[in-house]
Amino acid sequence: MGTRTERRQVTGDRRSRQVAALLRWPVGIALVSWRYFWRTVPIHRSDVTGDLSDLPPAAPQGAGDADVQGPDDGHGTLLHRLYSVRIRGSALSPVELMSTLAADPDRWSPEFAVFRRTRGTDGVMALGDEFLIRMPGPWDGPVRVCTSEDDRFSFVTLRGHLEAGRIEFRCRVAPDDATRLLFEIESWARPGDRFSHVLYNRLRVAKEVQLNMWTHACIRAARIAGGRPDGGVTVRTRRLAPRGS
Numbered sequence: 294m295g296t297r298t299e300r301r302q303v304t305g306d307r308r309s310r311q312v313a314a315l316l317r318w319p320v321g322i323a324l325v326s327w328r329y330f331w332r333t334v335p336i337h338r339s340d341v342t343g344d345l346s347d348l349p350p351a352a353p354q355g356a357g358d359a360d361v362q363g364p365d366d367g368h369g370t371l372l373h374r375l376y377s378v379r380i381r382g383s384a385l386s387p388v389e390l391m392s393t394l395a396a397d398p399d400r401w402s403p404e405f406a407v408f409r410r411t412r413g414t415d416g417v418m419a420l421g422d423e424f425l426i427r428m429p430g431p432w433d434g435p436v437r438v439c440t441s442e443d444d445r446f447s448f449v450t451l452r453g454h455l456e457a458g459r460i461e462f463r464c465r466v467a468p469d470d471a472t473r474l475l476f477e478i479e480s481w482a483r484p485g486d487r488f489s490h491v492l493y494n495r496l497r498v499a500k501e502v503q504l505n506m507w508t509h510a511c512i513r514a515a516r517i518a519g520g521r522p523d524g525g526v527t528v529r530t531r532r533l534a535p536r537g538s
Contacts, residue, residue, distance in 0.1 A: 360437075362451055362454055380518050411425055434455055
């Protein structure tokens with residue numbers, strides 16, 4: 294009896310969160326529209342059909358498996374996305390830039406996205422740390438640090454996130470120009486549940502908010518580096534349909 298009651302409560306709580314998320318849509322849409330209207334940095338987008346090479350790399354070790362929501366736990370199409378920006382005029386090294394970004398995620402996230410730490414010590418990005426990313430729309434989500442190295446860090450999504458997958462942030466010297474930095478954000482994710490599937494693949498709202506968030510992070514990373522985007526931000530999207538579709 295207790296188990297049945299607990300299941301009803303969990304289901305009720307989930308529905309309440311979804312209703313609340315829907316009520317917050319107008320704010321999120323307005324903020325995204327405002328960003329697009331005023332942005333001056335060009336965004337170069339491509340969206341093509343992917344293949345098996347777009348599957349995410351093996352799950353990292355050391356961050357723990359509890360509550361992790363990987364791509365296999367999601368619904369619908371897998372989106373493999375790569376956001377990149379070449380940074381001109383920076384005096385920082387890739388390690389110096391990534392250390393600065395890791396110390397305070399709110400410095401490079403958009404104003405409408407707030408990283409609330411739920412585990413770990415402020416000022417560092419350590420393996421196993423956890424955050425709840427709060428946004429004005431139906432796309433809040435808990436994440437855990439699964440990689441933390443000198444030139445990169447990455448998150449896995451946790452249970453309750455609207456996505457199921459991984460995202461990595463990294464920086465290196467541009468391979469074709471030693472005077473430029475190359476900052477990249479790479480993600481592999483599917484909608485976390487059927488509700489999220491509608492938001493991403495039917496209404497396309499959450500998909501555009503996600504794109505707006507990470508392109509903005511690229512632009513901010515360039516500013517934090519003391520440089521500026523060289524040629525805009527490139528966003529490559531590759532879609533991998535579910536098996537059997």
